[in-house]
């Protein structure tokens with residue numbers, strides 16, 4: 472991965488995602504996945520795959536069309552740093 476993304480820029484861009492995924496990426500609606508704490512690379516590649524059509528979902532496809540690669544890196548960094556699900560082993 473070339474750049475690592477910018478946290479503050481990701482935070483600013485995340486407002487459009489908050490309606491579905493929650494303000495800090497913790498979704499309160501079961502049909503929308505929680506993004507908080509997910510791995511940065513996973514989020515980044517998911518966004519790229521939605522844009523390329525490799526991962527097909529009509530809702531997310533509409534969300535990512537205007538995102539640049541830098542936007543995706545920023546968003547992935549921001550959401551990966553939020554407190555998310557804690558797994559018990």
Ligand code: HEC
Pocket residue numbers: 484485487488489490491492502503504505506513514515517518527528530531534535546
């Ligand atoms: C209108 C509601 C909506 C908005 C707004 C929205 N999403 Fe989503 N998002 C969804 C839904 C529904 C899914 C599940 C799609 C699927 O099953 O692939 C999803 C899935 C995702 C996933 C994959 C999660 C996983 O666990 O695999 C990521 C990453 C993601 N969204 C990021 C974003 C980002 C970043 C934004 C803002 C630019 C955003 N979403 C805006 C509804 C939304």
